[in-house]
Amino acid sequence: MALETLAASRCFDGEQLRLRHAATTVDCTMTFSVFLPPQARQGPVPVLYWLSGLTCTDENFVTKAGAQRYAAEAGIALVAADTSPRGDAVPDDPEGAWDFGLGAGFYVNATEAPWRDHYRMYDYVVHELPALVTAEFPLRDGQAAIAGHSMGGHGALVAGLRNPDRYASISAFAPISAPSQCPWGRKALGHYLGPDPTRWRAWDAEALLRDGASARPLLVDQGGADGFLEEQLMPERLAAACADAGVEATLRQQPGYDHSYYFIASFIGEHIAFHAERLGAA
Amino acid sequence: MALETLAASRCFDGEQLRLRHAATTVDCTMTFSVFLPPQARQGPVPVLYWLSGLTCTDENFVTKAGAQRYAAEAGIALVAADTSPRGDAVPDDPEGAWDFGLGAGFYVNATEAPWRDHYRMYDYVVHELPALVTAEFPLRDGQAAIAGHSMGGHGALVAGLRNPDRYASISAFAPISAPSQCPWGRKALGHYLGPDPTRWRAWDAEALLRDGASARPLLVDQGGADGFLEEQLMPERLAAACADAGVEATLRQQPGYDHSYYFIASFIGEHIAFHAERLGAA
Numbered sequence: 001m002a003l004e005t006l007a008a009s010r011c012f013d014g015e016q017l018r019l020r021h022a023a024t025t026v027d028c029t030m031t032f033s034v035f036l037p038p039q040a041r042q043g044p045v046p047v048l049y050w051l052s053g054l055t056c057t058d059e060n061f062v063t064k065a066g067a068q069r070y071a072a073e074a075g076i077a078l079v080a081a082d083t084s085p086r087g088d089a090v091p092d093d094p095e096g097a098w099d100f101g102l103g104a105g106f107y108v109n110a111t112e113a114p115w116r117d118h119y120r121m122y123d124y125v126v127h128e129l130p131a132l133v134t135a136e137f138p139l140r141d142g143q144a145a146i147a148g149h150s151m152g153g154h155g156a157l158v159a160g161l162r163n164p165d166r167y168a169s170i171s172a173f174a175p176i177s178a179p180s181q182c183p184w185g186r187k188a189l190g191h192y193l194g195p196d197p198t199r200w201r202a203w204d205a206e207a208l209l210r211d212g213a214s215a216r217p218l219l220v221d222q223g224g225a226d227g228f229l230e231e232q233l234m235p236e237r238l239a240a241a242c243a244d245a246g247v248e249a250t251l252r253q254q255p256g257y258d259h260s261y262y263f264i265a266s267f268i269g270e271h272i273a274f275h276a277e278r279l280g281a282a
Numbered sequence: 283m284a285l286e287t288l289a290a291s292r293c294f295d296g297e298q299l300r301l302r303h304a305a306t307t308v309d310c311t312m313t314f315s316v317f318l319p320p321q322a323r324q325g326p327v328p329v330l331y332w333l334s335g336l337t338c339t340d341e342n343f344v345t346k347a348g349a350q351r352y353a354a355e356a357g358i359a360l361v362a363a364d365t366s367p368r369g370d371a372v373p374d375d376p377e378g379a380w381d382f383g384l385g386a387g388f389y390v391n392a393t394e395a396p397w398r399d400h401y402r403m404y405d406y407v408v409h410e411l412p413a414l415v416t417a418e419f420p421l422r423d424g425q426a427a428i429a430g431h432s433m434g435g436h437g438a439l440v441a442g443l444r445n446p447d448r449y450a451s452i453s454a455f456a457p458i459s460a461p462s463q464c465p466w467g468r469k470a471l472g473h474y475l476g477p478d479p480t481r482w483r484a485w486d487a488e489a490l491l492r493d494g495a496s497a498r499p500l501l502v503d504q505g506g507a508d509g510f511l512e513e514q515l516m517p518e519r520l521a522a523a524c525a526d527a528g529v530e531a532t533l534r535q536q537p538g539y540d541h542s543y544y545f546i547a548s549f550i551g552e553h554i555a556f557h558a559e560r561l562g563a564a
Contacts, residue, residue, distance in 0.1 A: 066348030
């Protein structure tokens with residue numbers, strides 16, 4: 001199957017696209033979304049990759065964050081990935097839980113059966129999807145940034161910390177900062193990577209920082225009224241690891257904001273401005 | 283049942299609320315949404331009522347339009363209504379069609395059985411809901427405007443043209459401008475109001491203008507790539523009626539835009555600025 005366009009809508013004088021393709025890394029059909037700002041009609045533009053949280057698809061960010069306005073102003077393309085492999089052949093949590101399996105790939109490369117055949121979302125979002133969109137759309141090669149929310153904030157931090165050459169900047173909303181230490185992360189990493197926690201360190205932002213990852217400029221917003229803050233998100237662990245590693249990081253708490261897209265919508269403009277500055281956008 | 287808060291999220295330093303109450307005009311439980319801008323903490327603010335299109339609830343506009351940013355800047359509250367009465371006791375299209383019945387109240391007061399007991403959305407959105415929210419929230423009495431999309435654009439035009447004393451300004455995205463002349467409108471008005479088209483005139487923007495309605499300032503945007511444009515929306519009939527009536531109207535075609543919320547999101551900022559100017563917002 002070639003790249004198939006599922007939907008296209010004019011949006012802020014740019015183009016919002018939804019597409020589908022046969023993905024090899026995750027061995028299934030994958031759907032994703034691309035926003036091309038009006039500047040892309042004149043030539044290649046930088047790109048911000050977005051990774052969503054648990055239960056989301058590529059659509060949540062595209063329909064709810066209001067990011068296109070800011071991306072159109074800054075001249076940046078947006079690429080939103082799905083949160084897991086999909087399809088009848090893809091195994092799911094045996095109990096149908098929403099925090100593991102479908103919609104919950106955690107952006108790792110699974111090593112354990114039955115997950116390892118499809119749950120290779122890290123390779124998908126860091127390698128396969130960027131290669132595809134850079135070939136198909138007017139995107140500037142090598143001018144990319146990455147951002148995400150919750151599980152996708154974890155994904156953005158891990159992808160960014162592991163690939164300082166690929167991403168000019170990293171940002172996150174309410175990321176799972178230390179998945180090895182929280183229930184969501186321990187469940188997912190335990191299944192995808194096996195029970196040995198030392199094998200989780202390469203997929204854990206706090207551990208990557210403590211193990212010497214060289215970070216790009218980093219912006220994180222965390223809502224002060226987020227119901228997952230203490231048990232799952234642990235921003236204080238990220239703050240301590242950044243401080244100890246001497247990493248340039250802006251870690252903000254936004255009082256009163258929860259975990260929803262209303263929080264993301266309220267600050268996505270500042271995140272896009274942060275990335276635009278580092279991407280040298282139009 | 284008193285007014286019940288279903289959800290509350292901080293959003294652009296204001297508050298996005300979803301609420302439920304026992305509505306008397308439509309004799310059922312109704313859900314609606316309110317955005318209070320940060321200025322509402324200092325005192326009453328003007329309000330913009332939003333009416334959505336076919337198949338929508340109060341949530342589509344709230345989650346997809348990105349309106350809160352502009353409302354927060356302008357100091358205007360947003361109130362989004364549902365599109366029909368709801369509940370087990372409320373009759374629906376016998377064939378389950380999406381263009382009539384549940385999700386398709388057309389903002390009229392039905393006169394025909396079995397619709398007339400619940401399908402009184404005009405009274406609900408023009409009288410009951412404003413009385414409720416003005417009593418419950420810091421809204422300036424008598425400083426309101428109205429806007430909507432598609433079927434809700436029809437609703438906003440009709441409510442505005444029938445009540446120049448209630449609404450300082452009217453705006454619409456891709457409204458059903460002449461429901462008496464299009465398939466969606468003829469089906470709905472025929473069922474809700476009976477087969478005599480002369481009884482439809484009070485619920486048809488074109489007919490209201492031709493019958494001498496005194497209009498408030500009016501802004502309409504229509505996407506040039508909207509698949510419903512010719513058969514259902516008929517903006518040229520609205521334009522001709524405004525011209526003949528000498529009504530102050532800004533009727534724009536936006537090339538390339540379709541019927542989706544990407545279109546609404548792209549221009550909602552201009553609509554809110556239009557209303558803010560006429561509402562004398564902060």
